Amino acid sequence: MEGSGDATASATRITPGNALRPEDIAQQGDVPGDENVAAYALRLGDDALILAQRLSHWISRAPELEEDVALGNIALDQLGHARSFLTYAGRFDGRTEDDLAYFREEEEFRCLHLVEQPNGDFAVTIVRQLLLAVYQHLLYSRLVDSQDATLSAIAAKAIKEVDYHLEHARLWTLRLGRGTEESARRMRRALERLWPYTEEPFGDEPLHDELDSIAVRPSSLRGEWEARVQEILAEAGLEAPQVAAAWCAGRSGEHSEHLGFLLAEMQSLARKHPGATW
């Protein structure tokens, strides 16, 4: 992540060059049309960023080497999506992706509670992946048609990658759901633990009313999301649990207790050594 062309301008310049730098987006004339577009991009970017951070924790801890690599790759894809969305969001008020990732406080983040949930055992991570991959897959498939050219381009790129994430989550769901008694029990427990957070992604906000034909209305994804998830669960011999929805207000900056700890770790280096380069 990088500042405006100067290699040392950034707080934490992870790598030189970069996939989508603020200046690239500037050159393409990409500035969010108004604060609602910026706020919308911020939401999608925060979901991807926090999920990437969570998944990265599996590196060196996954049940097998191949899975280590798989989760690491998925985290990298999510980080790529986060960088694009956050760079775009930041263009609105002159902030960089670094500013947004490392120098915002907890209440300024707009991610869903679901992405904040701890990794738990492998079943919890897989269930979280399944719920989110189906959601992101539907969301990006629709966002491709956005009137906002930048959001559409990011989604068009992301959907191809999320395709693999969904397949990865689906295959593990089948394997664990139809595996041993213990693996199925853990999957059921993981579903009970995470299902309460599945209302929040579909909550409409006033900003969506202002973004007709730019944003995807969250509530419009609900039916298809549920149908697809249920279909995969049924195939795995599992079912959606009957549990009450948890109170979630991540989109307005009220987070679960877990986010603060995650951010403390993610942001500590950048804040302790402002201007440090890699």
Place this chain on the structure above:
Amino acid sequence: MITSAPRSAVLHDIASRVADPEIPVLSIADLGILRKVTEDEHGTVVVTITPTYSGCPALDAISQDLVTEFSREGYEQVRVETVLSPAWTTDWMTEEGRAKLEEYGIAPPTGTGHRGPVTVGMSVKCPLCHSLRTRELARFGSTSCKALYACRDCLEPFDYFKVLA
């Protein structure tokens, strides 16, 4: 009389020399991530590339290599721009690129598979013994763009460049 190649072709050739840092036998043109090379009104060379995967760290190295390659040829003003649209797919890879990949020991993407309710996996040919009796060890491999396979005949594990359609 010898006419020199058009300037745009010269610039394109220079950019085409830059190799993918992870797969050095492939140039960025072979890979299909080099979109265009132009010159702006100030004489700055503007190279447009696109990432294979959103988070691909190789793009950073490629940007640096482009600047180096052009400065070696006397072009000091170089700007590398990144575009996301149209998104890269493995169809952008050239035939020559596919052949080079296979020779290098990486199975090239097997074309666009059927995309319907059921994902149909096409056989991946072992780049070493050319057997079609291979199996996927892991869908995610050493880099975002690769998966890990093994051959049932020669038993060698190998990288497969995944289809991104």
